[in-house]
Amino acid sequence: MKMVDVGQKAHTERVAVATALLRMRPATARAVKAGKVAKGNVLEAARLAAVMAAKRTPDLVPLCHPLALTAVSPELSFGKDGLRIQVTVKTTDRTGVEMEALTACAAAGLTAYDMLKSMDRGMVLESLQLEEKSGGRSGTWRRSRGR
Amino acid sequence: MKMVDVGQKAHTERVAVATALLRMRPATARAVKAGKVAKGNVLEAARLAAVMAAKRTPDLVPLCHPLALTAVSPELSFGKDGLRIQVTVKTTDRTGVEMEALTACAAAGLTAYDMLKSMDRGMVLESLQLEEKSGGRSGTWRRSRGR
Amino acid sequence: MKMVDVGQKAHTERVAVATALLRMRPATARAVKAGKVAKGNVLEAARLAAVMAAKRTPDLVPLCHPLALTAVSPELSFGKDGLRIQVTVKTTDRTGVEMEALTACAAAGLTAYDMLKSMDRGMVLESLQLEEKSGGRSGTWRRSRGR
Amino acid sequence: MKMVDVGQKAHTERVAVATALLRMRPATARAVKAGKVAKGNVLEAARLAAVMAAKRTPDLVPLCHPLALTAVSPELSFGKDGLRIQVTVKTTDRTGVEMEALTACAAAGLTAYDMLKSMDRGMVLESLQLEEKSGGRSGTWRRSRGR
Amino acid sequence: MKMVDVGQKAHTERVAVATALLRMRPATARAVKAGKVAKGNVLEAARLAAVMAAKRTPDLVPLCHPLALTAVSPELSFGKDGLRIQVTVKTTDRTGVEMEALTACAAAGLTAYDMLKSMDRGMVLESLQLEEKSGGRSGTWRRSRGR
Amino acid sequence: MKMVDVGQKAHTERVAVATALLRMRPATARAVKAGKVAKGNVLEAARLAAVMAAKRTPDLVPLCHPLALTAVSPELSFGKDGLRIQVTVKTTDRTGVEMEALTACAAAGLTAYDMLKSMDRGMVLESLQLEEKSGGRSGTWRRSRGR
Numbered sequence: 001m002k003m004v005d006v007g008q009k010a011h012t013e014r015v016a017v018a019t020a021l022l023r024m025r026p027a028t029a030r031a032v033k034a035g036k037v038a039k040g041n042v043l044e045a046a047r048l049a050a051v052m053a054a055k056r057t058p059d060l061v062p063l064c065h066p067l068a069l070t071a072v073s074p075e076l077s078f079g080k081d082g083l084r085i086q087v088t089v090k091t092t093d094r095t096g097v098e099m100e101a102l103t104a105c106a107a108a109g110l111t112a113y114d115m116l117k118s119m120d121r122g123m124v125l126e127s128l129q130l131e132e133k134s135g136g137r138s139g140t141w142r143r144s145r146g147r
Numbered sequence: 148m149k150m151v152d153v154g155q156k157a158h159t160e161r162v163a164v165a166t167a168l169l170r171m172r173p174a175t176a177r178a179v180k181a182g183k184v185a186k187g188n189v190l191e192a193a194r195l196a197a198v199m200a201a202k203r204t205p206d207l208v209p210l211c212h213p214l215a216l217t218a219v220s221p222e223l224s225f226g227k228d229g230l231r232i233q234v235t236v237k238t239t240d241r242t243g244v245e246m247e248a249l250t251a252c253a254a255a256g257l258t259a260y261d262m263l264k265s266m267d268r269g270m271v272l273e274s275l276q277l278e279e280k281s282g283g284r285s286g287t288w289r290r291s292r293g294r
Numbered sequence: 295m296k297m298v299d300v301g302q303k304a305h306t307e308r309v310a311v312a313t314a315l316l317r318m319r320p321a322t323a324r325a326v327k328a329g330k331v332a333k334g335n336v337l338e339a340a341r342l343a344a345v346m347a348a349k350r351t352p353d354l355v356p357l358c359h360p361l362a363l364t365a366v367s368p369e370l371s372f373g374k375d376g377l378r379i380q381v382t383v384k385t386t387d388r389t390g391v392e393m394e395a396l397t398a399c400a401a402a403g404l405t406a407y408d409m410l411k412s413m414d415r416g417m418v419l420e421s422l423q424l425e426e427k428s429g430g431r432s433g434t435w436r437r438s439r440g441r
Numbered sequence: 442m443k444m445v446d447v448g449q450k451a452h453t454e455r456v457a458v459a460t461a462l463l464r465m466r467p468a469t470a471r472a473v474k475a476g477k478v479a480k481g482n483v484l485e486a487a488r489l490a491a492v493m494a495a496k497r498t499p500d501l502v503p504l505c506h507p508l509a510l511t512a513v514s515p516e517l518s519f520g521k522d523g524l525r526i527q528v529t530v531k532t533t534d535r536t537g538v539e540m541e542a543l544t545a546c547a548a549a550g551l552t553a554y555d556m557l558k559s560m561d562r563g564m565v566l567e568s569l570q571l572e573e574k575s576g577g578r579s580g581t582w583r584r585s586r587g588r
Numbered sequence: 589m590k591m592v593d594v595g596q597k598a599h600t601e602r603v604a605v606a607t608a609l610l611r612m613r614p615a616t617a618r619a620v621k622a623g624k625v626a627k628g629n630v631l632e633a634a635r636l637a638a639v640m641a642a643k644r645t646p647d648l649v650p651l652c653h654p655l656a657l658t659a660v661s662p663e664l665s666f667g668k669d670g671l672r673i674q675v676t677v678k679t680t681d682r683t684g685v686e687m688e689a690l691t692a693c694a695a696a697g698l699t700a701y702d703m704l705k706s707m708d709r710g711m712v713l714e715s716l717q718l719e720e721k722s723g724g725r726s727g728t729w730r731r732s733r734g735r
Numbered sequence: 736m737k738m739v740d741v742g743q744k745a746h747t748e749r750v751a752v753a754t755a756l757l758r759m760r761p762a763t764a765r766a767v768k769a770g771k772v773a774k775g776n777v778l779e780a781a782r783l784a785a786v787m788a789a790k791r792t793p794d795l796v797p798l799c800h801p802l803a804l805t806a807v808s809p810e811l812s813f814g815k816d817g818l819r820i821q822v823t824v825k826t827t828d829r830t831g832v833e834m835e836a837l838t839a840c841a842a843a844g845l846t847a848y849d850m851l852k853s854m855d856r857g858m859v860l861e862s863l864q865l866e867e868k869s870g871g872r873s874g875t876w877r878r879s880r881g882r
Contacts, residue, residue, distance in 0.1 A: 001187035001635045003642075005659035007601060007678050013448060020272075040148035044338040045209055047442045048503050052346075053207050054444075055499050055507055058643050059794075060200050060207075060254050061261045062192055062636050066643055066657060069507060070535060071446035090448050094658065098268075099261050106253040107207050109275075114208045114246050121245075121277055121288050125167075128256075128272035130264075141268050148341045150348075152365035154307060154384050160742060191632040194736045195797050199640075201738075202793050202801055205349050206500075209342050213349055213363060216801060217829065218740035237742050241364060295481035295782045297789075299806035301748060301825050314566075334442035339503055347501050352790050353647075354494050354501075354548050355555045356486055356783050360790055360804060388805060392562075393555050400547040401501050403569075408502045408540050415539075415571055415582050419461075422550075422566035424558075435562050454595060485779040488589045489650045493787075495591075496646050496654055510654060511682065512593035531595050589775035608860075628736035633797055641795050648788050648795075648842050649849045650780055686856075687849050694841040695795050697863075702796045702834050709833075709865055709876050713755075716844075716860035718852075729856050 003063050009094040014135030017088045018101035020128040022109045024082040028120040032112075033078060039115040043076050046108040050074035050087050053107030054100040061103065067093045069100060074108055082123070085109055086131070098133050150210050156241040161282030164235045165248035167275040169256045171229040175267040179259075180225060186262040190223050193255040197221035197234050200254030201247040208250065214240045216247060221255055229270070232256055233278075245280050297357050303388040308429030311382045312395035314422040316403045318376040322414040326406075327372060333409040337370050340402040344368035344381050347401030348394040355397065361387045363394060368402055376417070379403055380425075392427050444504050450535040455576030458529045459542035461569040463550045465523040469561040473553075474519060480556040484517050487549040491515035491528050494548030495541040502544065508534045510541060515549055523564070526550055527572075539574050591651050597682040602723030605676045606689035608716040610697045612670040616708040620700075621666060627703040631664050634696040638662035638675050641695030642688040649691065655681045657688060662696055670711070673697055674719075686721050738798050744829040749870030752823045753836035755863040757844045759817040763855040767847075768813060774850040778811050781843040785809035785822050788842030789835040796838065802828045804835060809843055817858070820844055821866075833868050 032042045054072040058064045071090040076083060087104040089097040109125040116123065134140040179189045201219040205211045218237040223230060234251040236244040256272040263270065281287040326336045348366040352358045365384040370377060381398040383391040403419040410417065428434040473483045495513040499505045512531040517524060528545040530538040550566040557564065575581040620630045642660040646652045659678040664671060675692040677685040697713040704711065722728040767777045789807040793799045806825040811818060822839040824832040844860040851858065869875040 001192060001632060001639065002662060003639050003657065003660040004186065005661075005678060007658035007680055039151065039210060040341075041335070041338050044335050044442060045148060045342055047334075048339055048342050049207065049209055051442065051444050052209075052500070052503050056203075056207065059640070060196065060203065061258050062196055062199075062640050063186060063258075063261060066507075066654075068509065068534070068656065069444065070448035072444040073446075074443060090446060092448055093656070098264060099257065102257055102260065102272075106257065106272075106275075110246065110249055110253065111208050111210075113249065114210060117245060117277075118285075121280075122290060123276075125249075125253075125275035126273060128253075128275065129270075130268055133268075138265075143269060148338060148345065149368060150345045150363065150366040152367075152384060154364035154386055187635075188629070188632050191629050191736060192636055194628075195633055195636050198736065198738050199794070199797050206346070209346050213360075213801075215362065215803065215828070216738065217742035219738040220740075221737060237740060239742055240362070295486060295779060295786065296809060297786050297804065297807040298480065299808075299825060301805035301827055333445065333504060339442060343501065343503055346503075350497075350501065353787070354490065354497065355552050356490055356493075356787050357480060357552075357555060360801075362803065387803070392558060393551065396551055396554065396566075400551065400566075400569075404540065404543055404547065405502050405504075407543065408504060411539060411571075412579075415574075416584060417570075419543075419547075419569035420567060422547075422569065423564075424562055427562075432559075437563060481782075482776070482779050485589060485776050486783055488775075489780055489783050492589065492591050493647070493650050507654075509656065509681070510591065511595035513591040514593075515590060531593060533595055589780060592774065627739065627798060633736060637795065637797055640797075644791075644795065648784065648791065649846050650784055650787075651774060651846075651849060686852060687845065690845055690848065690860075694845065694860075694863075698834065698837055698841065699796050699798075701837065702798060705833060705865075706873075709868075710878060711864075713837075713841075713863035714861060716841075716863065717858075718856055721856075726853075731857060 006094040011092055012135045013092045014096045015090050016098045016101040016133040017131040018105045019131050020085045020105040020109050021126045022083040022112050022123055023126050024123045025120050028116055029078050042112050042115045046112045047074040049111035050104040050108040054089055054104040057100045057103045061099050064099050065095050067091045083112055096133055096136050098130050153241040158239055159282045160239050161243045162237050163245045163248040163280040164278040165252045166278050167232045167252040167256050168273045169230040169259050169270055170273050171270045172267050175263055176225050189259050189262045193259045194221040196258035197251040197255040201236055201251040204247045204250045208246050211246050212242050214238045230259055243280055243283050245277050300388040305386055306429045307386045308390045309384050310392040310395040310427040311425040312399045313425050314379045314399040314403050315420045316377040316406050316417055317420050318417045319414050322410055323372050336406050336409045340405045341368040343405035344398040344402040348383055348398040351394045351397045355393050358393050359389050361385045377406055390427055390430050392424050447535040452533055453576045454533045455537045456531050457539045457542040457574040458572040459546045460572050461526045461546040461550050462567045463524040463553050463564055464567050465564045466561050469557055470519050483553050483556045487553045488515040490552035491545040491549040495530055495545040498541045498544045502540050505540050506536050508532045524553055537574055537577050539571050594682040599680055600723045601680045602684045603678050604686045604689040604721040605719040606693045607719050608673045608693040608697050609714045610671040610700050610711055611714050612711045613708050616704055617666050630700050630703045634700045635662040637699035638692040638696040642677055642692040645688045645691045649687050652687050653683050655679045671700055684721055684724050686718050741829040746827055747870045748827050749831045750825050751833045751836040751868040752866040753840045754866050755820045755840040755844050756861045757818040757847050757858055758861050759858045760855050763851055764813050777847050777850045781847045782809040784846035785839040785843040789824055789839040792835045792838045796834050799834050800830050802826045818847055831868055831871050833865050
């Protein structure tokens with residue numbers, strides 16, 4: 001195992017978008033939306049955790065390169081099934097930020113779980129996945145909708 | 148927002164088990180099983196990442212208490228759909244280790260994703276969830292199978 | 295230099311309260327109170343940063359012991375001069391949590407500064423100080439008001 | 442909340458200077474100057490803590506970008522009221538290092554407080570503030586002396 | 589003490605190679621080679637620890653600059669006396685990666701020690717040293733064999 | 736791989752002493768002793784790095800348990816061959832602190848190397864080893880002098 005050599009790769013703008021769904025009971029979602037969660041503001045905590053986790057990715061994912069992230073944008077919204085999480089990460093560096101976007105989504109979901117678990121321990125983080133990435137030698141990739 | 152006061156809670160043995168599934172194409176799973184992954188030994192890296200992430204949980208999940216973990220046991224196996232991840236975490240402390248077990252599962256899945264993503268960018272981390280927890284005032288909780 | 299031996303000290307409940315003031319222009323305070331800060335929810339970010347920094351204290355203050363914090367409670371309010379920050383930290387351990395409370399106040403103030411600095415670079419963090427601490431061999435200490 | 446996109450900003454040299462004052466009793470300052478502090482060399486520890494904290498800024502201040510710091514210079518001296526702390530931080534990057542300079546000053550002050558607190562728990566960190574910053578789109582800013 | 593200013597240095601490719609030897613009893617080496625170590629796969633754990641520690645170097649070595657590492661390659665092999673560790677680190681940055689290569693070797697050796705210590709507490713990490721470095725103003729340096 | 740379960744072990748006082756030698760040229764040692772090192776006070780920096788690294792051990796050595804360290808005492812002295820490093824670590828916990836003592840010695844040696852490398856790149860960290868440990872089920876172990 002090693003951290004592969006990216007020294008010959010070009011500095012290009014690289015963007016990655018990842019998403020996840022924290023599936024929860026309707027009553028749990030209502031409590032968040034009504035601001036009635038004893039532990040505080042779930043959405044703000046989840047956003048902040050996403051940003052901070054993106055920066056910690058190389059500490060968590062052993063073979064990741066440390067990268068100079070230029071933007072981390074978490075977006076949270078409630079869908080029918082629970083909390084939808086989307087994080088966009090950007091850099092201009094030698095390798096992509098897929099792992100940073102995925103790690104940030106996971107941290108947002110885990111943070112929301114932590115604040116809500118006394119109400120709803122059965123919540124499930126579903127479909128943590130890359131939606132698209134651009135930049136670099138392998139170019140643009142987009143999840144095909146039929147998957 | 149605050150880290151809630153657990154000072155009056157008793158030190159008791161607490162255990163949590165979390166699971167997740169990294170859904171991947173059969174060819175990707177075969178490459179892991181055959182040891183044909185350019186980045187190295189995926190299963191060992193994922194296990195180690197799980198242990199290390201469990202220890203970093205209070206840095207990632209903002210309102211988590213720092214706990215003296217006494218055991219972290221990741222178990223990985225291949226099922227029909229991909230890599231099944233299960234992590235058991237133990238402590239004898241004032242609050243539970245659900246978040247540590249979930250964080251460890253996430254890190255194992257993300258680490259495997261990172262090592263395999265050049266082969267299969269569409270992999271999805273599914274069903275990151277608590278299976279059971281015991282100890283503490285709220286006692287034992289088990290996921291009901293019908294969920 | 296060394297981390298002094300506290301192995302013979304008793305595990306007792308220890309509490310520390312620290313405060314600080316982020317002095318800012320009235321217009322800056324109004325923007326925070328009106329929720330008109332481009333970077334987002336300043337008060338929630340500052341509270342979360344306080345909790346997280348309390349947990350990181352042994353990484354920042356070289357000779358601090360790692361402690362099992364049982365509670366971190368940040369309280370923010372606006373006074374005449376700016377943002378008043380108070381953080382209470384608790385543990386049941388062999389040494390006190392003064393440094394954790396002070397570090398948390400500093401992090402809250404720095405986080406607010408960071409989010410507001412494009413509006414008001416001249417803000418000053420004033421009077422970062424211990425207000426009281428209790429527990430342990432040296433017992434209770436309270437700041438005398440005349441200081 | 443998000444880490445704002447600085448990807449379109451130019452790499453320019455950026456410098457920030459921050460200061461603070463750790464107000465202490467004259468006897469406490471004399472003990473430091475005479476090298477009579479049981480916990481060791483306060484000034485060296487404070488300088489080192491300043492350098493290390495500057496590097497940890499993105500872990501403490503949630504929305505800060507990770508930056509490639511090129512220099513961190515702490516300067517400590519005793520004035521009439523206590524320990525004067527000044528830290529200069531440099532980078533050649535897309536955004537400024539004000540937060541790194543302020544965080545480093547805070548860490549130096551907290552480290553000195555920690556080593557001296559058994560003698561003088563009433564010490565206060567005063568006037569943690571930016572003195573000047575240069576570089577980047579917003580150019581040079583200097584604290585006006587009349588403030 | 590300060591982190592010296594490297595802002596005027598050129599971005600050039602820099603490589604460093606460090607080595608160490610974990611001296612152990614023949615029976616201990618045989619257990620590793622036979623995969624009969626209760627704690628698991630020693631070589632994989634040591635490699636991963638090397639990569640992760642290289643990334644953490646600025647947190648451990650106080651005056652080190654944070655650098656954008658582009659490659660970390662650990663190589664482990666058994667010699668007559670024990671486990672030979674070699675780590676190559678690369679960057680294209682303003683200062684060299686000697687400390688990263690040395691820190692990675694130390695972490696690999698300590699990780700192997702940890703996994704084997706119940707069998708052989710007397711193991712010794714010997715000859716942790718720089719073998720060569722290239723790039724930057726001081727150019728190439730190679731350890732002379734006669735040393 | 737897993738972090739083994741120590742939940743059934745008793746909390747007992749545990750002490751570990753590790754040592755190492757940073758072999759250097761006599762002129763290098765003289766520069767340190769005369770305080771003529773451009774990067775500053777080598778011995779104070781090495782001591783502080785030792786204390787901080789002991790606290791970071793579970794982040795560096797993947798399978799180490801997080802422990803509540805109660806004391807970390809680095810002692811540095813010059814012998815005929817270079818800088819002799821000894822670190823004593825204590826805890827009252829369920830498992831020993833051998834890895835913390837060894838990690839602290841390594842960090843002290845690497846920090847000194849870093850500050851002196853522009854004078855003497857050929858320095859070697861030798862004989863990083865456990866000297867003795869006490870406490871716990873396996874009791875006291877002492878390095879036999881003949882080894």
